[in-house]
Amino acid sequence: MDKVTNVVFAGLGGQGVLKVADILSDAAFSAGFDVKQSEVHGMSQRGGSVNSDVRFGARVWSPMVPLGEADFLVVTEPTQVDNNRHCLKEGGLLIDPSLFLGDDYDDIEDLNDDDDCPITLRNFNVAMLGALSAHLQFEDAVWEAAIKANLPAKAHAENLAVFAFGREKAQEQE
Amino acid sequence: MGEAKRLLLMGNDAVARAALDAGVTLGTGYPGTPSTEILEEFGRIGGRAQWAPNEKVALEVGIGVAFAGSRVLVTMKHVGINVASDPLFTVAYTGVTGALVIISADDPEMHSSQNEQDNRNYSRAAGVPTLEPCDAQESYDMFLAAVEISERWGMPVILRMTTRVCHSKGVVQTRADIPAPQAPHFVRDIPARLMVPGYARPAHRRLRKKLAEIKAWNETAPFNQCFDGGAELGIITSGVSFLHAREAAPEASICKIGMCYPFPDEFIRAFSQKVKRCLVVEEGDPYLVENCRMNGIAVENKPEMFRFGELNVARVKRILAGDTSTEPTFPPGNPPKLCADCSHRTVSGVLAEKQCIVAGDIGCYTLGGLKPLEAMDSCVCMGASIGVGLGLRHALPKEEAKRVVSVIGDSTFVHSGITGLVDMVYNPPPTGHVVIIVDNGTTAMTGLQEHPGTGRTMSHKATGKLVFEDLARAVGIAKVHVIDPVAQKEQFDALLQASLDSEELVLIIARRLCSLGAPKLEAYEKASGRQ
Ligand SMILES: Cc1ncc(C[n+]2csc(CCOP(=O)(O)OP(=O)(O)O)c2C)c(N)n1
Numbered sequence: 001m002d003k004v005t006n007v008v009f010a011g012l013g014g015q016g017v018l019k020v021a022d023i024l025s026d027a028a029f030s031a032g033f034d035v036k037q038s039e040v041h042g043m044s045q046r047g048g049s050v051n052s053d054v055r056f057g058a059r060v061w062s063p064m065v066p067l068g069e070a071d072f073l074v075v076t077e078p079t080q081v082d083n084n085r086h087c088l089k090e091g092g093l094l095i096d097p098s099l100f101l102g103d104d105y106d107d108i109e110d111l112n113d114d115d116d117c118p119i120t121l122r123n124f125n126v127a128m129l130g131a132l133s134a135h136l137q138f139e140d141a142v143w144e145a146a147i148k149a150n151l152p153a154k155a156h157a158e159n160l161a162v163f164a165f166g167r168e169k170a171q172e173q174e
Numbered sequence: 175m176g177e178a179k180r181l182l183l184m185g186n187d188a189v190a191r192a193a194l195d196a197g198v199t200l201g202t203g204y205p206g207t208p209s210t211e212i213l214e215e216f217g218r219i220g221g222r223a224q225w226a227p228n229e230k231v232a233l234e235v236g237i238g239v240a241f242a243g244s245r246v247l248v249t250m251k252h253v254g255i256n257v258a259s260d261p262l263f264t265v266a267y268t269g270v271t272g273a274l275v276i277i278s279a280d281d282p283e284m285h286s287s288q289n290e291q292d293n294r295n296y297s298r299a300a301g302v303p304t305l306e307p308c309d310a311q312e313s314y315d316m317f318l319a320a321v322e323i324s325e326r327w328g329m330p331v332i333l334r335m336t337t338r339v340c341h342s343k344g345v346v347q348t349r350a351d352i353p354a355p356q357a358p359h360f361v362r363d364i365p366a367r368l369m370v371p372g373y374a375r376p377a378h379r380r381l382r383k384k385l386a387e388i389k390a391w392n393e394t395a396p397f398n399q400c401f402d403g404g405a406e407l408g409i410i411t412s413g414v415s416f417l418h419a420r421e422a423a424p425e426a427s428i429c430k431i432g433m434c435y436p437f438p439d440e441f442i443r444a445f446s447q448k449v450k451r452c453l454v455v456e457e458g459d460p461y462l463v464e465n466c467r468m469n470g471i472a473v474e475n476k477p478e479m480f481r482f483g484e485l486n487v488a489r490v491k492r493i494l495a496g497d498t499s500t501e502p503t504f505p506p507g508n509p510p511k512l513c514a515d516c517s518h519r520t521v522s523g524v525l526a527e528k529q530c531i532v533a534g535d536i537g538c539y540t541l542g543g544l545k546p547l548e549a550m551d552s553c554v555c556m557g558a559s560i561g562v563g564l565g566l567r568h569a570l571p572k573e574e575a576k577r578v579v580s581v582i583g584d585s586t587f588v589h590s591g592i593t594g595l596v597d598m599v600y601n602p603p604p605t606g607h608v609v610i611i612v613d614n615g616t617t618a619m620t621g622l623q624e625h626p627g628t629g630r631t632m633s634h635k636a637t638g639k640l641v642f643e644d645l646a647r648a649v650g651i652a653k654v655h656v657i658d659p660v661a662q663k664e665q666f667d668a669l670l671q672a673s674l675d676s677e678e679l680v681l682i683i684a685r686r687l688c689s690l691g692a693p694k695l696e697a698y699e700k701a702s703g704r705q
Pocket of ligand 1: 536
């Protein structure tokens with residue numbers, strides 16, 4: 001367990017990128033890991049690019065994922081893949097909206113139109129986190145507690161459902 | 175004071191928690207990334223927190239609290255220290271009776287700032303002891319240490335953080351054994367606090383004596399640490415650079431400086447003598463390097479290219495390898511932009527159309543200076559728009575001078591625009607001048623903080639309100655207009671044109687709530703019960 005796990009989240013301001021990074025950090029913390037999380041707050045409300053680095057393991061030093069060392073790159077907005085790909089290590093996993101939308105989507109706004117899918121633009125960040133969770137070894141209860149701790153009570157049921165949906169989708173794909 | 179807990183906290187939240195645990199009487203400051211969350215969090219968890227109109231006032235209020243024997247937290251971003259530097263240099267002379275801890279949140283890389291000044295230079299210039307935390311745990315611990323040092327030596331203390339310390343989360347173990355503050359009381363001590371020359375001369379000597387004592391203490395203080403590795407490579411470092419260095423060179427010996435002023439040169443000299451190659455890894459200016467060299471400690475500096483921007487593990491590896499080849503660049507992300515329905519857009523549009531020469535200021539509206547509108551010609555520091563606009567008017571030929579407009583946000587106007595307005599009345603340019611306050615009813619850029627012009631406190635309760643139009647008239651500006659630049663766009667356009675043509679002194683308050691914050695701001699106003 002000495003190895004540090006590195007996750008980079010990326011998207012646009014308003015997509016809840018920092019929120020899911022918070023949830024992952026909380027989960028890793030309650031699972032007993034040392035955790036560091038780093039992001040640049042500031043002008044994110046105006047649609048600019050937003051990133052958050054989460055690192056956990058027995059002991060984490062730098063708060064930022066070193067260049068080309070991300071095990072996972074989770075991108076919530078298709079336009080933000082190219083400018084973040086360099087974060088990923090060789091053989092690292094990119095989780096992007098195509099997981100839910102297929103490869104031929106145009107616009108992530110299409111999410112809101114699909115009635116068979118519980119995902120909306122608002123909870124999409126948590127669905128992506130669900131997909132990431134399929135690759136991490138935290139217990140369900142840890143995830144559930146972290147999600148609840150970071151979202152208002154009235155949003156718990158919806159987000160737990162969409163988290164599970166994302167997780168299954170990622171498991172199917174493997 | 176609560177019980178000890180293990181928490182996952184951002185550096186800023188760790189400072190707030192430490193301030194609460196230390197029984198700080200008051201937290202005050204002015205918003206500015208990356209410092210803003212400290213006061214907000216301090217207020218949220220139960221501390222008494224308030225926004226000051228600017229950093230100078232914040233520090234002065236802080237000095238008063240500390241003169242009363244209490245503990246006080248004063249927060250600001252790095253450039254805030256410039257504004258507060260006048261009281262800073264002299265409170266170092268007077269000293270304090272309580273604890274005065276000043277947070278300087280520096281922003282190497284300028285993630286959201288107009289410069290990347292390294293405020294450790296202030297520590298030495300003003301003679302103020304300074305601690306540099308590397309993560310959230312140290313932010314907590316060092317705030318408490320700063321309180322202790324401040325009370326023990328009766329000195330202000332700076333906690334110098336940086337963006338990656340402020341905005342990084344880490345595990346924090348809190349403490350339950352913090353000595354309680356003394357009860358506030360006033361002890362008259364005129365020679366100590368009345369800085370007229372006759373009292374200030376001995377006060378300066380007292381300051382140097384205290385600094386010498388603190389220096390001696392710092393030589394064995396707990397925050398300066400050595401991590402033994404091999405004798406080949408020794409790294410002297412501080413702040414977040416320590417974490418990058420530790421990761422980049424796990425085999426190296428490391429000397430981590432926790433208190434960078436007064437400089438613990440003996441401690442560092444002893445370290446440097448044990449290693450063959452001794453290299454300083456620090457962000458920004460060569461502060462540690464110069465202090466080492468001044469003390470005759472031979473150290474290697476980073477190549478000049480690493481003076482710019484922040485460090486990270488990859489850059490530290492390059493520094494260690496002496497690799498000065500061009501660093502890789504990556505596709506840029508999306509820059510921030512004005513919201514689709516932001517009133518600053520309309521104002522910028524009108525200014526662009528009229529080909530005004532715009533002396534600008536800092537806030538969301540500065541984005542109007544970028545493509546495609548490019549409706550702002552300068553942005554120097556908060557409040558500069560008015561003075562710079564006046565200067566342009568004084569110097570330019572008449573036809574150009576008549577196109578000069580100063581544009582300033584509402585929070586920025588309160589911060590440091592008022593004195594500019596006074597100068598406008600006192601020294602009017604021959605062609606008059608036009609100032610526009612783009613009043614969106616909030617400090618939008620840093621996340622919708624209240625300010626005196628909103629008439630609501632940090633926690634959104636009704637309080638005294640600064641009314642810009644009344645203030646401007648009282649200052650002596652005859653032509654003061656209030657207008658909604660979106661709902662009354664045509665009138666706004668015509669008013670601006672008439673004002674430019676009039677060659678008089680005109681203030682236009684372009685007032686419309688921030689579109690992003692409007693729902694919240696309206697709810698706060700309603701809940702404040704003022705209407
Ligand atoms: C001395 C100093 N303190 C703080 C800041 C950070 N800062 C820049 S502009 C600004 C206020 C912006 O508010 P406002 O003028 O109301 O404009 P808005 O963003 O709402 O359009 C702040 C807090 C700074 N750059 N310099």
